[in-house]
Structure formats: structure tokens, C-alpha cells
Amino acid sequence: MSEFLAMGGYAWYVWGSYGVTFLLLLIEVVLLRNRSRQSETKT
Amino acid sequence: MKWFWYASPQTFYPVAGHIARWCAAAAALLAAAGLYVGFFVAPTDAQQGEAYRIIFIHVPAAWMSMFLYVVMALWAALGLALNTRLSGMMASALAPTGALFTFIALWTGSLWGRPTWGTYWVWDARLTSELVLLFLYLGFMALQAAIDDPRRADRAGAVLAIVGVVNIPIIHYSVVWWNTLHQGASVSVTRAPTMAATMLTGMLLMALAFWMYSIAVSLVRVRCIIRERGSS
Numbered sequence: 001m002s003e004f005l006a007m008g009g010y011a012w013y014v015w016g017s018y019g020v021t022f023l024l025l026l027i028e029v030v031l032l033r034n035r036s037r038q039s040e041t042k043t
Numbered sequence: 044m045k046w047f048w049y050a051s052p053q054t055f056y057p058v059a060g061h062i063a064r065w066c067a068a069a070a071a072l073l074a075a076a077g078l079y080v081g082f083f084v085a086p087t088d089a090q091q092g093e094a095y096r097i098i099f100i101h102v103p104a105a106w107m108s109m110f111l112y113v114v115m116a117l118w119a120a121l122g123l124a125l126n127t128r129l130s131g132m133m134a135s136a137l138a139p140t141g142a143l144f145t146f147i148a149l150w151t152g153s154l155w156g157r158p159t160w161g162t163y164w165v166w167d168a169r170l171t172s173e174l175v176l177l178f179l180y181l182g183f184m185a186l187q188a189a190i191d192d193p194r195r196a197d198r199a200g201a202v203l204a205i206v207g208v209v210n211i212p213i214i215h216y217s218v219v220w221w222n223t224l225h226q227g228a229s230v231s232v233t234r235a236p237t238m239a240a241t242m243l244t245g246m247l248l249m250a251l252a253f254w255m256y257s258i259a260v261s262l263v264r265v266r267c268i269i270r271e272r273g274s275s
Contacts, residue, residue, distance in 0.1 A: 004082075008093035013158050017097045017151040021104070025256065028143055032263055039270040 050127045052269045063262035070255035077248030085241045097155040098242075102230075103250035105148035107257055108176060109211050111141035115183075116208045119201035129265075131197025132272070134204060135187055136265035140257050142180035149173055160224060168217035169225035172210060179207040193272055 007014040081099040088095035115137040122130030152170070153163045164170065183200050190196035218227045230236045236243050 007096070008087065010092060010094040010158055013094050013154045014096050017100060017154045020150055021100050021147050024143055024147060028140070028260060032260060032267070035267050036263060039267050 050125075050129050052129050052132065052273070055129055056266060056269055059262040059266050063259045063266075066255040066259035066262070070252050070259060073248055073252035073255060077245055077252050080241060080248055081245035085245050086239065088242075091159055094155060094158045095242075097151050099245050099249050101148060101151040101155055102246055103253045104144045104151060105173070106250060107253045108141060108145035108148050108173070109214055111137050111144060111257060112176060112179070112204075113208065113211055115141060116204045119197075119204040122197055123201045123205075128194075131194070131201065132265050132268045133261070134197070134200060136261045136268055137257075138180055138184050138187075139264070140260050142177060142184065144253065144257070145173065145177040145180060149177065165224050167223040167225055168221040169214065169223045172214040172217050175210055176207075176214060179203070179210060183207070 005011060005015075077099065081096055085096070085099075087093055115134045118130045118133040118137070121127065122134065149170075152173075156165075157163050183203050186203055187196040187200045190199055217223060218225055229238050230243065230246070238246075
């Protein structure tokens, strides 16, 4: 497991890429959900 | 005409909801499969070690960033030509997701470049033109946000989006036209890919996942826009 997380010494690069990508997609979904709720209650 | 019937926001609204739900589910499944292949099936690269696994998101994100821009510009052009309301809404709905994938492509490329090239950033043609793409998306969104009347905002944004399309072939051919640090295409329609089959599978699965994600998110966003414009 720790060997997998180490990514052969490239942990920061690999997990930095995947982590930020996942985080950004998550933020977009959450923001969109909020916007969706807001416009639903208005109409 | 059936097509124009769907071009009306009111009729498109429920259809978009259905498609968005299915695409969101497909995106989750494809991403799970893609990540599994990318991390557990695809072998370690002989030259780049584990760092190459970044390409499973870098390349699909870069593809999406360009493809979404072309689709956005097409909707914008359609809106200008036919003056259909939905077209402008679709263009606006695509821009944030396009900008997001452009940023992801730049970010992951940077983190891949550091161990592989020895630098996070160089001003070579591919990287610079992709950065210009990010500014085009942000410029489009800023321009639309600055204009109160949505129809006028659509038209102004459309002109910017259409002019910006010249950047897309520049990004695509940058590695051919200029001597860039960025490598040439590893996957092409006309010749066999220059990578292992399992690596290619992982990349294509992630590409499909990003496609489905983009469709789902854009359709949910266009539904928001339809509601917001309808109520005001």
C-alpha cells in the first residue's frame, strides 16, 4: 500500500495531479448544485 | 421541423435533465474503470517510471479543453446565425467546464513536466497556446458577465468565441509547426498509437469519462441558465 502511494518517488507529481483534478471537479459539482437549488427556489 | 422544436429552451429542459442523469452515471463508471486500468493494469513506463500515470488525466483533459471550445464556438455561431435562444445558453453553459479542463491540462502537464523535462513550465508553442485558450475561456466568461442583457451578452460572447477558434489549430499543430519541448501526438487517427495497449485503454476510458462528465455538467448548467433567464 505504502509502495503504491509512493508512486516510485513521484508521489507529489502523480497525487498532486489526480488530487487537484478531483478537487476541482468536486468544486464544480458542488457550485453547480448550489446554483441549481438557488434557481429552483426562485422560480 | 423537429430540430427547431428541440431548440426551444422549454422543450429542451426536461430532455437535458434525462441526458444529464445518464451521462453522470456513465462518467462515474467510466472513471472507475479508467482509474483501475490506469493504476493497476497499465505497467510502469520504462523511461518515465510511475510519473507517466499523469497522462491518464492530462491527455483527456487537454482533448476536452480544445473540443469543448470548438463546440462552444459552434453553438455561439449558430446563435448568431439563427438567433435561437438556446444556442447562446449552451455556449455559456460550456465555458466554465472548458476553462476547468484547460486549467487541469496545464496543471497536470506542469506536474508531469517537472520530473520528465526538469521544469514546471516553458514558454514553448504548445504550452503557450494552451494558456491562451484558458484566457479565451476566461475572457468569454468575463465579457458575458459584464453585460446585463443576456441576448446582448450572448452576441458579444459569440464574436469572441468565434474569433478565438483560430487558436485551436494552433494548439493542435504547434508540436508540428514549431520545435517544441512538448512531444508530438502519441495517438492519431491516421496511424497506430505509439504506446502500450493497456496504457491506451486507460487513457481512452478516462477520455470517455471526461466526455460524459462534461455533457452532464453542461446540461445541468444550461438548465440553471434556462431557469434563471426565465424567472427574470
